[in-house]
Amino acid sequence: MSDANVRIPEEAKDRLAAIAAAEGLSLRAYLARLAETMLTPSERAERAEKARAALKDWNGYAPTAAEARDLDSELDRRLAEAAGQ
Secondary structure, eight states, X not given: OOOOOOOOOHHHHHHHHHHHHHTTOOHHHHHHHHHHHOOOHHHHHHHHHHHHXXXXXXXXXXXXXXXXXXXHHHHHHHHHHHTXX
């Protein structure tokens, strides 16, 4: 396996190295493990679609795009209210 160089701010590298060291890993091993556990946008979309299909099969819930936007807006409003904004 070949290595790649990634340019990030020194502070970010130091933070990641500290997290890796606390878990007993090298920065290289930590980043490789992190990459294996993260989902790409297409993988997230696929999982979300499967979850929506399972929810619809389970209880018939299938909000329209407009209903989902309204629900998201309501959630945002409530979170902002709870945070005192």
